[in-house]
Each structure stands twice: as structure tokens, then as C-alpha cells.
Amino acid sequence: MRDVIVVGGGPVGILLACLLAERGVDVEVLERRTEPSMLARAIGIHPPSMRVLRQAGVAEEVLARAVRIETGSVQSGGRTLGRLSFAQTTGRFPFVVALPQHETEAVLRSRFRQLRPDGLRSGVGVGMLHDRGHHVDLIAEPSPDGTGDAPDEGADDNGLEIVGSARYVVVADGARGQLRDAVGIASRPLGGGDTYLMADYPDTGEHGSEAVLFFEQGGVVESFPLPNGRRRWVALTPTLMPDASLDDLSALVLSRTGVLLPASDARPSSFSVRQRLAATMVQGRVLLAGDAAHEISPIGGQGMNLGWLDAVALAPALTHALAQPIEARVTLAGYDRRRRRSARMAARQAGFNMAMGRPARGLRLRLRNVIVRVLATPPLNGLLTRAFTMRWL
Missing domain, CATH: 3.30.9.30 (D-Amino Acid Oxidase; Chain A, domain 2)
Incomplete structure (x- = not known):
């Protein structure tokens, strides 16, 4: 059983996995895709995020590939x-960095492979999470033809394939992911x-x-x-x-x-x-990060960066929760409170940006x-x- 499994191998999920691995946490990432998306997506990396990337050991490589906007x-x-x-x-990064998201993901994945060579499993879809109280079972997404590969971790009481088990699961499968709704976390529109x-x-x-x-x-x-x-x-x-x-x-x-x-x-x-905010980012041993928790307008380039700030707040909170189980609820509640407050502030700024345009x-x-x-x-x-x-x- 893993300490943490992150569902979603996008920029937020992989960065969080890097930060956890550097702290000695046994972390694994499950990603549905087998190939990176080459669509035009996020490009802007703001100074606070560059500080996070420096913690992850990839800031210099990102800067070498990117354009600096001063x-x-x-x-x-x-x-x-x-x-x-x-x-x-002020600060070490007095500029905004521009780099296509697929390149940023490539840098982060390379770093994660250095930290945990077998830590990323691609082509694995997760359809449901079962919080057992002391751990979470991850249930495979049904295949289109109703069949699937042999279970990696066995089957649950209902015969459903378990693709992993962990003490905590972080859902970072993006704004269009289904797991937030599947585990019963509601969200509300923000404009x-x-x-x-x-x-x-x-x-x-x-x-x-x-x-x-x-x-x-x-x-x-x-x-x-x-x-x-x-x-x-x-x-x-x-x-x-x-x-x-x-x-x-x-x-x-x-x-x-x-x-x-x-x-x-x-x-x-x-x-x-579409701007939305989850009612909570912590439900038992299931946590949300990135667009799965808060969908923010890309106008202004806040979405990916906001998710990275989730990651830098969640990594120490999860590490502490694993080391001090008796304090886990309070520690993770603090993560939920602070990050949802930041998401509301970002949504208000994004709303202003859109109104001006x-x-x-x-x-x-x-x-x-x-x-x-x-x-x-x-x-x-x-x-x-x-x-x-x-x-x-």
C-alpha cells in the first residue's frame, strides 16, 4: 500500500508527486493518458510558481526552455x-515565464522519474474511490467493451478491479474529471x-x-x-x-x-x-488539488499556477498527516481553508479580467x-x- 496516490499526471499532479517524493513519501501517480496532449493550453508561469519549481529542482531547466516576459x-x-x-x-524571478504546457509537463515528468523511476503508471483510468477509513481503494474505470486487464491489486467485495490502495488519494484529474462528483463533493459556479x-x-x-x-x-x-x-x-x-x-x-x-x-x-x-469551486478540498482521506478543486478562467493565466500553489501547500500538510495521524484532520482542514480562500480571490480577479475584455x-x-x-x-x-x-x- 502506498502512502499517497495522485490521480492525474498533468502539471499539478506531477509537481505534487515530485514535492512529496523529495520529502520521502511513497507516492505514485496514475494517469489515464498514454501520450501527452499537444493542444494549446497553459503557457504562463508566474513568479510564485517559479519558486515552487525551484523547490522541485526544475526551475533552471524551465528557464532554459522558456521565454521571459518582463x-x-x-x-x-x-x-x-x-x-x-x-x-x-522584487524577488529572484522578476518576470513571467512563457512555456507551452506539454513542455512543462515533460520537464516535471523527467524530474519525477529521477525521484521515483517506477512512480508513474500511464494508461490507468480510475472510475471510483472507496474510502475504507484507514486507506482508500482505487477502482478501475470500466473499459468501453466491459472487459479489462487482470487486476493489479485484486478486487473489492463487489468484484471490481482495484488498481491501487493508499493511505491518502489526491484527485488532480482536471476540471473535466469525474472523480470529484463520483465521491460526492459538490461544486458551485463562480461565474x-x-x-x-x-x-x-x-x-x-x-x-x-x-x-x-x-x-x-x-x-x-x-x-x-x-x-x-x-x-x-x-x-x-x-x-x-x-x-x-x-x-x-x-x-x-x-x-x-x-x-x-x-x-x-x-x-x-x-x-x-467556466468558473467553479468545490464545496471542500478534503473529504476523509480523499483530497482535491488543481482544476479538480477550482476551475478558474484561463484569462490571466492563473489556473495552472493556482494548482501549483495547492501542491506546495499540500505536500507538507500530507507529510505531516502521514507522520502524525492524530493531527491529520486539523492539518488538512487548514489546507482546505487556505486554498479555497485563494481560489475565491483568483476567481474574482479572473472575473474582473473577463469583464474588462x-x-x-x-x-x-x-x-x-x-x-x-x-x-x-x-x-x-x-x-x-x-x-x-x-x-x-
């Missing part, structure tokens, strides 16, 4: 409304509903290494530099556009900003924003531009920089 600007109608300098912030389209293009160099927000009449367009001469473009859309082409996104960007994007071989990705005309547009100019001037720009780099979480 400034950001807000534009509207061809004019610059304001600029933020992340270099003004959202906006839809976006994004893709990566060759970087023309026009904006250097700066992040740019275009607050235009038709809706926001965001642009972020990436490694290897690429740049991410994201645009608010009136509805979800799952069948949109790259030409559709290019036309949208051109009509709002006047920027003519170069040809690209990327596939656009559409997504709708919605279509605006006439008086509303002028008022929004005035607000941006005020926020981008001292001393408020320092507070805004601190918020956008998640230093308050």
Missing part, C-alpha cells in the same frame, strides 16, 4: 493606454460563460518579448511570446467556435487590432470559460480606457503588477 502593454484603437513592468517586482479562440503563430517580432492586451470595441485580443519564435494569440468570440479555422482567428485579430498575422501550421483551439462602445469604452490608464500609473501599477503575477496568493 513587460506588458494595453492598447486600444492603435494607442497604448498603459504599460506594466514585471521587472519592478464565467465567455468564449475564446486561440492559436500559436510565427512571431513577427513586432512586439518583442512583450505581452500585449488589445482592449478593442469588439472584444479583447491577447498576445504572448513563446519559445522558438512563436506567439500565442487569443481572441474573445461571440459564441463557442469549435469548427473555426486558423483563417477565422486571423480575420478576427485583423478586424479588431489591424495586425496581419503570418501563415501558421497550428490548429486553433476554442474554449468556453468584453465588447464596449461609446461611453463604456471611454470609461474602460480611463480605468486602464489610471491603473497603469503609480502607485496603482505596482498593485496591479502584484495582482497579475499572483504574488498575493
Whole structure:
């Protein structure tokens, strides 16, 4: 029996496993996927997360692969409304790091293999968790044809395949995972509903290494530099556009900003924003982390980073709970209280980000531009920089 099994081998689950392994915890990760996802997903890594990655021993490799974003600007109608300098912030990482999520995952998986060579099992789906009081049994996800491989850990009283047992289980299977609902943890909406389209293009160099927000009449367009001469473009859309082409996104960007994007071989990705928060992140010996606990709008780049901050809080809490069982309930309740509070704060900031990026005309547009100019001037720009780099979480 393991000390801890983490369900979900994404960036949050793997980072948590690294932090636990470094503390001497017998940890295993179960991941349904057999190959990493290459879709356009999270790219921004904020300074607090870089400190976490340094604890995990991967900060230098991430920096070697990534682009450092030291400034950001807000534009509207061809004019610059304001600029933020992340270099003004204190600490060892006075910048935002941009690296595609699949590369970040690769770095973390390599580190976990160093710490626990056999600690990651891919192609293992978990359909249910049974909390037995002193441990948790993980029940295999039913196969589509109703058959499955021979049980790894035997079968439970109902003949269901057990794929693992652990003193604690951390559910980190993402926002679309089913385990949170399966174990009866409710969640409530925190707003959202906006839809976006994004893709990566060759970087023309026009904006250097700066992040740019275009607050235009038709809706926001965001642009972020990436490694290897690429740049991410994201645009608010009136509805979800799952069948949109790259030409559709290019036309949208051109009509709002006047920027003519170069040809690209990327596939656009559409997504709708849904913000939710679990009623609890701790239920018996089952814990939640990352998007399984709190789904936050990706506008502002908080989601993956918020999950990593869960991991850095959960690793010592779990280690203490394992070493001092009599104090486990109080220790883990503290994790639940602090991390859900941070998630609520992040959701409020994400809601503000989305509201600022919605279509605006006439008086509303002028008022929004005035607000941006005020926020981008001292001393408020320092507070805004601190918020956008998640230093308050």
C-alpha cells in the first residue's frame, strides 16, 4: 500500500508527486493518458510558481526552455493606454515565464522519474474511490467493451478491479474529471460563460518579448511570446467556435487590432470559460488539488499556477498527516481553508479580467480606457503588477 496516490499526471499532479517524493513519501501517480496532449493550453508561469519549481529542482531547466516576459502593454484603437513592468517586482524571478504546457509537463515528468523511476503508471483510468477509513481503494474505470486487464491489486467485495490502495488519494484529474462528483463533493459556479479562440503563430517580432492586451470595441485580443519564435494569440468570440479555422482567428485579430498575422501550421483551439469551486478540498482521506478543486478562467493565466500553489501547500500538510495521524484532520482542514480562500480571490480577479475584455462602445469604452490608464500609473501599477503575477496568493 502506498502512502499517497495522485490521480492525474498533468502539471499539478506531477509537481505534487515530485514535492512529496523529495520529502520521502511513497507516492505514485496514475494517469489515464498514454501520450501527452499537444493542444494549446497553459503557457504562463508566474513568479510564485517559479519558486515552487525551484523547490522541485526544475526551475533552471524551465528557464532554459522558456521565454521571459518582463513587460506588458494595453492598447486600444492603435494607442497604448498603459504599460506594466514585471521587472519592478522584487524577488529572484522578476518576470513571467512563457512555456507551452506539454513542455512543462515533460520537464516535471523527467524530474519525477529521477525521484521515483517506477512512480508513474500511464494508461490507468480510475472510475471510483472507496474510502475504507484507514486507506482508500482505487477502482478501475470500466473499459468501453466491459472487459479489462487482470487486476493489479485484486478486487473489492463487489468484484471490481482495484488498481491501487493508499493511505491518502489526491484527485488532480482536471476540471473535466469525474472523480470529484463520483465521491460526492459538490461544486458551485463562480461565474464565467465567455468564449475564446486561440492559436500559436510565427512571431513577427513586432512586439518583442512583450505581452500585449488589445482592449478593442469588439472584444479583447491577447498576445504572448513563446519559445522558438512563436506567439500565442487569443481572441474573445461571440459564441463557442469549435469548427473555426486558423483563417477565422486571423480575420478576427485583423478586424479588431489591424495586425496581419503570418501563415501558421497550428490548429486553433476554442474554449468556453467556466468558473467553479468545490464545496471542500478534503473529504476523509480523499483530497482535491488543481482544476479538480477550482476551475478558474484561463484569462490571466492563473489556473495552472493556482494548482501549483495547492501542491506546495499540500505536500507538507500530507507529510505531516502521514507522520502524525492524530493531527491529520486539523492539518488538512487548514489546507482546505487556505486554498479555497485563494481560489475565491483568483476567481474574482479572473472575473474582473473577463469583464474588462468584453465588447464596449461609446461611453463604456471611454470609461474602460480611463480605468486602464489610471491603473497603469503609480502607485496603482505596482498593485496591479502584484495582482497579475499572483504574488498575493
